[in-house]
Amino acid sequence: MQEFExxxxxxxxxxxxxxxxxxxxxxxxVIDMGVPxxxxxxxxxxxxxxxxxKPGEEPERIGHKALARCLSxxxxxxxxxxxxxxxxxxxxxxxxxxxxxxxxxxxxxxERHGVAIAGxxxxxxxxxxxxxxxxxxxxxxxxxxxxGGARPGDALFVTGELGGSLAGKxxxxxxxxxxxxxxxxxxxxxxxxxLSDGLAGDLRHILKASHAGADMxxxxxxxxxxxxxxxRAKSSAKPALLAALTDGEDxxxxxxxxxxxxxxxxxxxxKEFPKLRLSCIGKITADAGVRIRxxxxxxxxxxxGYSHFK
Amino acid sequence: MQEFExxxxxxxxxxxxxxxxxxxxxxxxVIDMGVPxxxxxxxxxxxxxxxxxKPGEEPERIGHKALARCLSxxxxxxxxxxxxxxxxxxxxxxxxxxxxxxxxxxxxxxERHGVAIAGxxxxxxxxxxxxxxxxxxxxxxxxxxxxGGARPGDALFVTGELGGSLAGKxxxxxxxxxxxxxxxxxxxxxxxxxLSDGLAGDLRHILKASHAGADMxxxxxxxxxxxxxxxRAKSSAKPALLAALTDGEDxxxxxxxxxxxxxxxxxxxxKEFPKLRLSCIGKITADAGVRIRxxxxxxxxxxxGYSHFK
Numbered sequence: 017m018q019e020f021e022x023x024x025x026x027x028x029x030x031x032x033x034x035x036x037x038x039x040x041x042x043x044x045x046v047i048d049m050g051v052p053x054x055x056x057x058x059x060x061x062x063x064x065x066x067x068x069x070k071p072g073e074e075p076e077r078i079g080h081k082a083l084a085r086c087l088s089x090x091x092x093x094x095x096x097x098x099x100x101x102x103x104x105x106x107x108x109x110x111x112x113x114x115x116x117x118x119x120x121x122x123x124x125x126x127e128r129h130g131v132a133i134a135g136x137x138x139x140x141x142x143x144x145x146x147x148x149x150x151x152x153x154x155x156x157x158x159x160x161x162x163x164g165g166a167r168p169g170d171a172l173f174v175t176g177e178l179g180g181s182l183a184g185k186x187x188x189x190x191x192x193x194x195x196x197x198x199x200x201x202x203x204x205x206x207x208x209x210x211l212s213d214g215l216a217g218d219l220r221h222i223l224k225a226s227h228a229g230a231d232m233x234x235x236x237x238x239x240x241x242x243x244x245x246x247x248r249a250k251s252s253a254k255p256a257l258l259a260a261l262t263d264g265e266d267x268x269x270x271x272x273x274x275x276x277x278x279x280x281x282x283x284x285x286x287k288e289f290p291k292l293r294l295s296c297i298g299k300i301t302a303d304a305g306v307r308i309r310x311x312x313x314x315x316x317x318x319x320x321g322y323s324h325f326k
Numbered sequence: 327m328q329e330f331e332x333x334x335x336x337x338x339x340x341x342x343x344x345x346x347x348x349x350x351x352x353x354x355x356v357i358d359m360g361v362p363x364x365x366x367x368x369x370x371x372x373x374x375x376x377x378x379x380k381p382g383e384e385p386e387r388i389g390h391k392a393l394a395r396c397l398s399x400x401x402x403x404x405x406x407x408x409x410x411x412x413x414x415x416x417x418x419x420x421x422x423x424x425x426x427x428x429x430x431x432x433x434x435x436x437e438r439h440g441v442a443i444a445g446x447x448x449x450x451x452x453x454x455x456x457x458x459x460x461x462x463x464x465x466x467x468x469x470x471x472x473x474g475g476a477r478p479g480d481a482l483f484v485t486g487e488l489g490g491s492l493a494g495k496x497x498x499x500x501x502x503x504x505x506x507x508x509x510x511x512x513x514x515x516x517x518x519x520x521l522s523d524g525l526a527g528d529l530r531h532i533l534k535a536s537h538a539g540a541d542m543x544x545x546x547x548x549x550x551x552x553x554x555x556x557x558r559a560k561s562s563a564k565p566a567l568l569a570a571l572t573d574g575e576d577x578x579x580x581x582x583x584x585x586x587x588x589x590x591x592x593x594x595x596x597k598e599f600p601k602l603r604l605s606c607i608g609k610i611t612a613d614a615g616v617r618i619r620x621x622x623x624x625x626x627x628x629x630x631g632y633s634h635f636k
Contacts, residue, residue, distance in 0.1 A: 049462075134355035
């Protein structure tokens with residue numbers, strides 16, 4: 017059984033209560049704590065040695081990545097992070113200097129975004145290090161940007177450049193908190209997600225929640241330098257476009273807004289964030305499924321990319 | 327390096343912010359989110375296969391224990407839990423029926439206390455199952471009961487019976503949420519903690535935070551049936567009193583209040599919670615350290631118990 021099927025079976029088992037606004041299935045849970053004008057965002061995310069980072073990886077970068085992933089989910093709701101707890105699972109023989117360096121990496125990023133590290137716990141995880149972050153934040157009441165709001169005619173945008181994150185970006189990326197709040201404050205953002213599984217996979221989360229489909233333009237998808245270099249270096253490597261669609265761990269924002277606002281957004285973005293690319297890569301359709309257009313025509317896109325249509 | 331020393335080195339590295347009221351070092355973090363009349367409580371706790379539960383343990387009980395531990399920390403602040411996120415680390419080959427049963431165990435306990443399970447994530451933990459709970463709750467503004475408020479002359483109380491939890495209670499215990507809120511509402515509770523490491527260890531957390539010591543009366547310490555049976559069954563087993571002091575995982579409340587209120591509390595408790603034992607086991611002193619009195623006299627108590635003074 018795949019993780020996704022398991023989660024679908026578990027969701028009906030989860031009890032709710034009157035304060036729960038958004039539960040399982042979006043980037044963060046949304047909870048009404050009774051704060052005037054605000055709702056609480058709540059998120060956890062874990063990284064595991066050998067899965068999300070290599071044994072012996074620079075510990076500051078491990079700490080950075082663990083917290084940044086969680087911050088990226090707060091960004092995807094257009095929220096502001098406030099406080100984190102750290103759960104550290106450690107083999108019995110651990111090097112205290114490594115742990116301190118992990119905390120320095122987390123602490124530097126936390127301070128940059130005004131996040132308190134409010135404590136946590138260490139526990140034994142005998143075979144490998146595991147680092148789980150729990151994060152709370154807030155968003156203006158009723159203003160959390162969810163996955164399910166995309167509408168036919170929306171333009172589909174992505175920040176930054178995609179693919180090849182494993183070459184280094186996955187350890188150093190900056191969560192798009194400021195950009196996401198700016199978007200939600202100035203534009204009618206219908207839906208948003210952060211790219212963790214890869215564009216082809218995460219777009220489906222928006223489309224499933226929104227009961228919609230999408231048309232994408234292959235030449236509009238921003239390819240990272242890492243993805244382009246890798247595809248050139250070895251003929252066996254993924255083509256850069258496939259990498260951009262499926263590599264995952266980009267931690268950029270994917271969002272939709274009414275198509276009539278697309279040009280206005282691009283102009284305003286260039287003034288506000290001149291160093292960060294923003295690309296209109298397609299549009300939302302009433303027809304289900306995802307189609308990608310390149311110079312050979314229009315082809316259906318699966319969650320695994322488009323390669324088996326070649 | 328021990329876990330405790332590591333944590334002492336890490337705490338200065340943790341950034342704070344204006345909303346953080348209580349950070350690392352108490353049962354929960356306390357955060358001011360701007361809720362009128364209330365503060366937020368925030369806690370995480372993990373259980374690991376082979377450490378906190380045996381491989382093959384009944385999965386409903388694993389789920390119950392994981393959530394109950396976290397709820398017990400909310401209880402120790404006299405708080406009310408609100409919503410939880412679940413992080414499940416799983417080996418690649420997992421049995422979906424086991425996972426569903428874990429969620430049923432958590433869900434039953436969550437519903438009993440009005441707690442929403444707001445989502446979470448599954449991740450790969452290749453070698454063993456790991457279950458981490460993140461929990462938010464609330465407490466009346468300024469009314470969280472901390473560890474550091476014990477004063478000389480306070481009476482020292484404990485709920486329930488101690489020792490031998492591994493015989494079964496550690497998987498089935500009921501967090502003392504209702505009892506803790508009742509205590510804080512009706513009495514001037516100076517300090518409180520839930521017993522996870524064992525009475526001898528957890529009492530030190532209160533004393534260290536309160537800059538105080540304690541005198542205990544050996545015959546007043548409530549011994550569980552499990553601890554008494556175990557000590558009788560094998561001559562090599564821990565004496566029941568040592569088990570009560572050091573076994574851990576009792577998840578009872580240990581708290582202090584002014585000595586003059588002790589009798590009044592015992593009377594009121596019997597009416598309110600006739601089925602749950604409450605014991606006055608000693609008093610807080612200005613002198614540091616812990617002393618225990620039995621029929622042979624007064625002896626110092628270490629965190630490991632008193633056995634090596636025999």
